[in-house]
Amino acid sequence: IQSTSKCHLLVPLRFLPYILVLLLVVTLAVAIGLGVQYNCIGKFRCGSSFKCIQPSARCDGVYNCKDGEDEYRCVRLSGRNAVLQVFTTGFWRTVCSDDWKEAYGNATCKHLGFSSYVSSGNLPVDAVEEEFQRYFVSLSHWLSSNRVTFLHNSTHIREECTSGKVIILKCLVCGTRSRYSSRIVGGNASAPKQWPWQVSLQFQGFHLCGGSVITPWWIVTAAHCVYDLYVPSSWSVQVGFVTQQDAPVNPHSVEKIIYHRNYKPKTMGNDIALIKLAAPLVFNGLIEPICLPNFGEHFPAGKMCWISGWGATEEGGDTSETMNYASVPLISNKICNHRDVYGGIITPSMLCAGFLRGGVDTCQGDSGGPLACEVRSTWKLVGSTSFGVGCAEVNKPGVYSRTTSFLDWIHEQMEVGSFTGKIKLLY
Template sequence: MSRTRSATLLLLAVLGVCGPAPGARAVLSRKPTAATATTTTTSTTTASSSTSANSTPRPFEDLVEAGTRDLEPPSDCITPANLPGNCQRIQTCHPLYQLMQLRLNSVQIDFLRRSQCGFEGRNPKVCCPQRARAPSQGGHIPDWNRVAGFTPIPTEGFPKENFPTDFPISAPRSCGRQHASTGLTRVVGGQAARNGEWPWIVALGYKTHPRSSFAGRPQFKCGGTLVSEKHVITAGHCVYQKSNLYLARLAELDLEDDEDGAHPVDIEIATKHVHPDYSPTRFTNDISILTLRRAAPFTDGIEPACLPMRPDIRSRSFVRDNPFTAGWGSTFFNGPSSSALMQVQLPVVSVEECQRAFASIKTATIDNRTICAGLQKGGKDACQGDSGGPLVWPWEGTYYLIGVVSYGLRCAEAGYPGVYTRVTEFLDWIQETMKV
């Protein structure tokens, strides 16, 4: 059976339909709208005709383009994320076609169902999100749970994809040691993690409204990194004005699969410490420390990452190094979140290269407090829902926390790396806060 035929049948199964009746007319599931520049707000997005350089972004939101989409075909549908799109066969819509290759969770299945906009013969059509162009002037707007890439302006000097993928595993038991049979492999453009590969990663749970679809269950919107038996490092925007953050889940692999071999442990959060100089408008000092109500039980599935305290690591720029990041975020921009932990390896680019990439975004501050990582051609990145998660660097078999997922432009698009908070610049504050 051809891949195209398989995808069509799978989508029909997901949609719970067998195609339109003979002679039936395809009907759009959403009203057509004129193409507009999009701006993201918390969690989902809304449309806006323009974004001024002086507008105020919300805590960690995706930076989106300002200006028009004059190179885009007219929009004829609206995606489940409330963005303009084009109704087309799923085989020609790369992000949704790639989503079909995964083991779908209930959220992803619902997203695909709500993406349906008609049929072409017996072939389902979906509302495919339009791609964005690079901003012509300092526009911005963000969504408080993710990191990413964006579009054009190919920046010279980005590393090529020629980095190693396997690292030795032999490290002290105290921190930064994996408990999987092999090293980390290559979130957008990534692949599913295995048990024991990320013993330090934490899923942060938020209380939900009693009448929401998550009623009685935590909603996992951000990630974090266990750095001691009672402390988790995450992004400032994951904690700032988020009174409903209450839970840290350790040793998780698949949020919806109780038979994945993982043995997750839930621990309530006792105190939250956002960096005193965190700026929700300029995305600076985007780091927080959470203190757990009780000590985490260290097992093969739970172990802290090492803080980069060694002088030779603390002074390192990490440019051209190839760290890893992971999370349960979206597998494409404004797509549904993944229930499975996904991981990816990314090369670090210099501060100067990153500054050039973000030069048109007036509120994006790139300096020695940040670390940027991504491929020039795009295709691999963290995304919405990965915020606060770890960027870890392997050295001599030990994994060191060098970055915290902060912000970016869309997800995994060419020309823009993702931006992470550089942990080495905050070690003094981290040590003092952990003493409290």
């Protein structure tokens, strides 16, 4: 008997539409489930995996994430006065001055990624912003190891501070500059010591971008400067000079380059990077760090801030031999997102500064450099130069990465480097 092979459906044809609908529902359910898992709504997502953990599992001394990142970023400085807060039992809690010891300050600064500690003090609870006047904690002792501080062993939840005061902390002398003499009257050429945190990032000996000194070891710059040139040995850092011809003979070598893992070249999202030097800088007046802002610190629209760098002085021009500077006002994201300006592409982690009429702006070669604002005689790194349309065009102000949006990321990289010596691309 001769047989003929034929293809047969595994189910009757009349049931096929129902099965397709069922597959579609299952696919959507899985996709939604993965989306929730990936976004970790209301939870903490491990950067080393898709795992989500409860907020209460953060900073509890147990490594719930593969790389232990849930035990980093457990302390922060908040508000205009740098109030100390710790994350414990699922909340950020303000540290009372009750039982505080000076030695805790040194440990805290290390966990913020600083290699230095200056001082701690206290303020009345009602002297700090309202958002930091609830959820309190006191420290009875501070257990420090090479990897993590186990906050759950040292914190005591308080409904209020018995002392009526909370801790403020200073880890680094920053944001100050020596007296300088302007050499050019009415001009915008920088003088020595005027912007001592400004650095020139040089690729194979040529200036490519700017950056800002934030500690003896660390430089903040833009991710787009280093994204396609991820070769630390080809980079060097020059600092403490004004004209390129006066640059020191021996530039500073680069040990590590870290750009934000979520940097998006097409949209310029998360355009921030860190550079770790092979040896620490020596602060001497010509070279000084700029302060990072604190969590929750606000810089209002209209505030006049300052930009600086060796970028071109006109669109398409060569980089400048002399560091230039200019004053620009901060612009609200609402105005900057207007259809006549940037038409909705400005995200909350971006910041605009400049004049809508044009005329003053950063330009090619200024990328990564500082947007510096003075607050009560202290200079703070409010933004890093990211992008713009042309240079100084009408309705196209400069766009900067908003530093306060990346404080978690900056401190985590510094903290990981401080405790392990290893740098990872973490969120």
